[in-house]
Amino acid sequence: MTEAPLLPCAKVLTVSDGVVHGTRDDLSGRALVEHLTAHGFDVVDHLVTADGADLVASALTEMCMGYAGLVVSTGGTGFAPRDQTPEGTRAVIEREAPGLAEAMRLCNPLGRLSRGVAGIRGQAIIVNTPGSTKGCVEQLDAVIDVLPHALRLLADTDTSH
Numbered sequence: 001m002t003e004a005p006l007l008p009c010a011k012v013l014t015v016s017d018g019v020v021h022g023t024r025d026d027l028s029g030r031a032l033v034e035h036l037t038a039h040g041f042d043v044v045d046h047l048v049t050a051d052g053a054d055l056v057a058s059a060l061t062e063m064c065m066g067y068a069g070l071v072v073s074t075g076g077t078g079f080a081p082r083d084q085t086p087e088g089t090r091a092v093i094e095r096e097a098p099g100l101a102e103a104m105r106l107c108n109p110l111g112r113l114s115r116g117v118a119g120i121r122g123q124a125i126i127v128n129t130p131g132s133t134k135g136c137v138e139q140l141d142a143v144i145d146v147l148p149h150a151l152r153l154l155a156d157t158d159t160s161h
Contacts, residue, residue: 008040008147009042009043009044009068009070010041010042010070010071011046011070012043012045012046012047012073012074013029013047013048013049013056014029014046014049014073014074015048015051015059016048016050016075016076017051020049021050027133028132028133029048031136035137035140036070036072036140044069051075051076051083051085052084052088053088056084056085056087056089057089059088060088060089060121063124064124064126067122067124068124068155069124069125069151070124070125070127070147071125071127072126072127072129072136073089073126073128073129074129074131074136076088076128076131077114077115077128078113079115083115086115086117086128089119090117092126093120093121093126094120095119095120096119097118097120097127097150098118100118100125100127100143100150101116101117101118101127101128104118104142105139107138107141107142114129114139115128116129116130125150125154127139127143
């Protein structure tokens with residue numbers, strides 16, 4: 001009997017003062033969970049944190065501890081003063097993955113307003129997406145096809161190339 005291949009794992013982090021304080025619904029976080037699941041990812045966690053570089057860095061550090069998989073954040077990538085998700089992400093990544101962030105920005109003209117970054121911490125790939133439901137799904141779609149391969153490379157497993 002052949003074992004079924006394991007699904008790649010994913011975690012979602014919603015960065016939003018409004019969601020934390022209960023004044024806003026977490027539409028983008030739920031959209032990412034649904035989208036990842038529909039594309040064959042096993043979503044194992046979905047956390048929420050308030051805006052701010054230190055809070056984002058703390059949440060991402062916790063989410064990546066002992067974890068091999070994808071972490072997708074939504075929110076905090078724009079120009080507003082509290083939009084500090086990229087700064088928090090840069091504080092925890094060990095290596096940047098600029099090609100992912102560049103591809104994500106190219107999916108829509110408004111993507112040029114995203115300051116989101118992508119990078120690696122341990123065996124986790126972290127990508128930042130905007131807080132809009134449409135924007136986060138569009139930007140994730142721009143790279144979702146290469147992420148399972150990237151995760152296999154990161155885990156140093158055979159990729160047959």
